[in-house]
Amino acid sequence: xxxxxxxxxxxxxxxxxxxxxxxxxxxxxxxxxxxxxxxxxxxxxxxxxxxxxxxxxxxxxxxxxxxxxxxxxxxxxxxxxxxxxxxxxxxxxxxxxxxxxxxxxxxxxx
Amino acid sequence: xxxxxxxxxxxxxxxxxxxxxxxxxxxxxxxxxxxxxxxxxxxxxxxxxxxxxxxxxxxxxxxxxxxxxxxxxxxxxxxxxxxxxxxxxxxxxxxxxxxxxxxxxxxxxxxxxxxxxxxx
Numbered sequence: 001x002x003x004x005x006x007x008x009x010x011x012x013x014x015x016x017x018x019x020x021x022x023x024x025x026x027x028x029x030x031x032x033x034x035x036x037x038x039x040x041x042x043x044x045x046x047x048x049x050x051x052x053x054x055x056x057x058x059x060x061x062x063x064x065x066x067x068x069x070x071x072x073x074x075x076x077x078x079x080x081x082x083x084x085x086x087x088x089x090x091x092x093x094x095x096x097x098x099x100x101x102x103x104x105x106x107x108x109x110x
Numbered sequence: 111x112x113x114x115x116x117x118x119x120x121x122x123x124x125x126x127x128x129x130x131x132x133x134x135x136x137x138x139x140x141x142x143x144x145x146x147x148x149x150x151x152x153x154x155x156x157x158x159x160x161x162x163x164x165x166x167x168x169x170x171x172x173x174x175x176x177x178x179x180x181x182x183x184x185x186x187x188x189x190x191x192x193x194x195x196x197x198x199x200x201x202x203x204x205x206x207x208x209x210x211x212x213x214x215x216x217x218x219x220x221x222x223x224x225x226x227x228x229x230x
Contacts, residue, residue, distance in 0.1 A: 001172070003154070034215040038155075045205060045223055046155065051216035089155050093215045097160055097169035099145070104154040 001094050004029065004102035011108040012080045020105045022073040022090035028100055030071035034093035037066055037075045039086045046089065050075060077107070085109045112136040114144075114206050114221035121227045127194040130224045132206030139187040140164040143209045145217060146180060146191045148202040158204075161189055196228045 005023040012018040022029065022037075029035055035053045038046035048057055050066035053073060063078045073092070077084050090102035117131040132144065146158040159170035161180040168180045174193070182189045189206060203223040210218035 036214075036216045038217070040155075045220040046217075047220075048210070048216055048218050051210065051214045051218075055214075057210075057216075057218070091155075091157070091217065098171070099157045099160070099215070101147075101155045101157050 001028070001098060001100045004090055004092060004100055006088075006090060006102040006105045008103070009106045009108065011110055012077075013110045014080055014082065016080050017076055017078045018080060018107060019074050019076045020088055020090075020107070022075070022092075022102045024071050024073075024092055024100070026071060028092040028094040029068065029073050031095065032093045033068070035066070035068060035073040036091050037064075037073075038089045038091070039084075040089065041086050049088075080109050082109050112208060112219045114208060114219055116204075116206060116221040116224040119225040119227070121229060122196050124197055124228055124230055126196050126228075127192060128196060128226050129190055129192040130204050130206075130226070132189045132191070132221050134163075134187045134189070134208065137208075140184060142211070144180075144182075144189045145207045145209070146178075147205045147207055147217070149205070149223075150199070150202045153202075156202075158191070163189060193226075196226075198228050200226065201228045202226060 010018045037050040040046040053068045054066040113135045161168045163182045179192045206221040207217040208219040210216045
């Protein structure tokens, strides 16, 4: 299966919002509500930020939100903070116990 | 608390195999699927496959089928990922990851990663 498509980079000033897209197909993102988002700081393991399209695990700030329309999921970070600067990856269930990651987006806080 | 502790860094020659371990603790080992994810230097995350520790069933990403084997030892709560016929393109950090509870298919708990370097 092919990787989900994300923009290579996104940026915003502190306090602004940034939205990252994650485009798949009708066999993964479009067919299942099992889209998750992960934040990866340099040299660290990824951390889950959103699961099942729009749910936040406990401890994740409500500045992080997720949505989905058709074959494209999105992660929005509102009220950007310096600590949000990281790489972000989406992933989707693709059926028959298969999963696929997105290509990753580097978020820069200007 | 949930912990996944992986084996240490390895250096392998091209053509060799590597076996990375992942010891789980803090929960019932057989109740949650474990995934393996790898990340080449400076690159993105790549899903490799999944093992159900209860019955041992596995699913592998198509590009690695024939080269990857995931197993588990329920007596020690450890899962293993073996990758054979290594090339330089297999140089990566390998993570084991446990799904969250509730059937969400989310990758909630990550091991610390194990760097495998393939070099002649």
